[in-house]
Amino acid sequence: MTPNRGTGVGGRPLLLRSGEPLTGPVVTVSQDGRLLWRHRVVGPVPPSRLLRLLPGWMAQVDRAGGPLVVDIG
Numbered sequence: 001m002t003p004n005r006g007t008g009v010g011g012r013p014l015l016l017r018s019g020e021p022l023t024g025p026v027v028t029v030s031q032d033g034r035l036l037w038r039h040r041v042v043g044p045v046p047p048s049r050l051l052r053l054l055p056g057w058m059a060q061v062d063r064a065g066g067p068l069v070v071d072i073g
Contacts, residue, residue, distance in 0.1 A: 013052040018045050018072060025072045029057060032066045 016027065022045040029037040037057035061068065
């Protein structure tokens with residue numbers, strides 16, 4: 001993921017790259033077990049394709065909380 005931190009992105013999307021082919025994956029971002037963002041990608045995702053995580057969920061991040069967990073499943 002780039003940038004690899006949850007601050008200072010200036011409203012730009014975060015970029016995530018898959019290392020393997022995926023079919024209709026669901027991308028989630030959570031913190032301390034709390035879901036911040038969920039998005040289902042329509043169709044196949046070939047290896048090395050960039051996925052964009054739109055920054056709207058960033059306002060929900062607890063700066064004093066635990067690390068962000070990004071999952072593609």
